[in-house]
Amino acid sequence: SQQGEEDPQALSIQEGENATMNCSYKTSINNLQWYRQNSGRGLVHLILIRSNEREKHSGRLRVTLDTSKKSSSLLITASRAADTASYFCATDASGYSTLTFGKGTMLLVSP
């Protein structure tokens, strides 16, 4: 079952702009994670936010979590061409020992 759904499906911006991606999910979670995938490569973990956290930062990344709305957002500030990739949210639903991924947002950052 697809737990998380990212929005938008695709996003095209210029270098230097901020990129915001959203993730909605359906059931209670232990934590939510964001991953990045360069074309055809393995996914790389970016950041994890626990259900009792509301915001987390890592370098140019800012993640928020609103458990009442069952949603999260990933903000990449001052985007670079090297940020071009697909971004996935993944949820670790409460009571389940598995991580479920959304379909991803494809980000294109043009120089």
Next chain:
Amino acid sequence: EAQVTQNPRYLITVTGKKLTVTCSQNMNHEYMSWYRQDPGLGLRQIYYSMNVEVTDKGDVPEGYKVSRKEKRNFPLILESPSPNQTSLYFCASSLSLLRSTGELFFGEGSRLTVL
């Protein structure tokens, strides 16, 4: 270097010819999992393993088998591959999803084509 290694990276095979995709991790992780990635469908979990000799079905287990005889290895077996199993496969491992880290480490993927 901490890594998850999958082999083969690319494979073209024919319907019905049994194949195994190997996965090995050197991080002493308890949790391992297989995903397939298809255009428009995202990543879907095939099987996962919480520890040695413990495996469970994911969302799309039909046509696949796994085993976990050793902590470091988690092979994916396609007993009789069919064209609908043409996909990009990823193995991933984690210290433990039950702990607060829960970060998954992914292999580089195995692109399988079944003719």
